[in-house]
Amino acid sequence: MHGYVPVRYCPAEEIAVKAALANHGGPITRIAILSTALPCSIPWPLGSPSCYMDPAQVAFVTFVESNQVAALRLTLLHTGAIAAKVIEFKVPPAGWSIDTAR
Secondary structure, three states, X not given: OOEOOOOOOOHXXXXXXXXXXXXXXXXXXXXXXXXXXXXXXXXXXXXXOOOOEEEXXXXXXXXXXXXXXXXXXXXEOOOOOEEEEEEEXXXXXXXXXXXXXX
């Protein structure tokens, strides 16, 4: 059974995010971890999706000299470990900012 990662930002979350991104994008500029709801389970839906809101612990990651952003879902495993899975790795829509991500 999987659970939600606690709301606080901890080193285990950062380690899980960095491990999941080991072969993506190059040096990391910033990691933002937050509890949010993903419409249709995707971080940047087009238009106004008419689907469920999926509560999730999500990490958004920016990279040096890149306009691509990684979005990852964090999950607390039954062992107590935290797993991170990349759900999107792309240039986000115009107007999106890691500073205003929620």
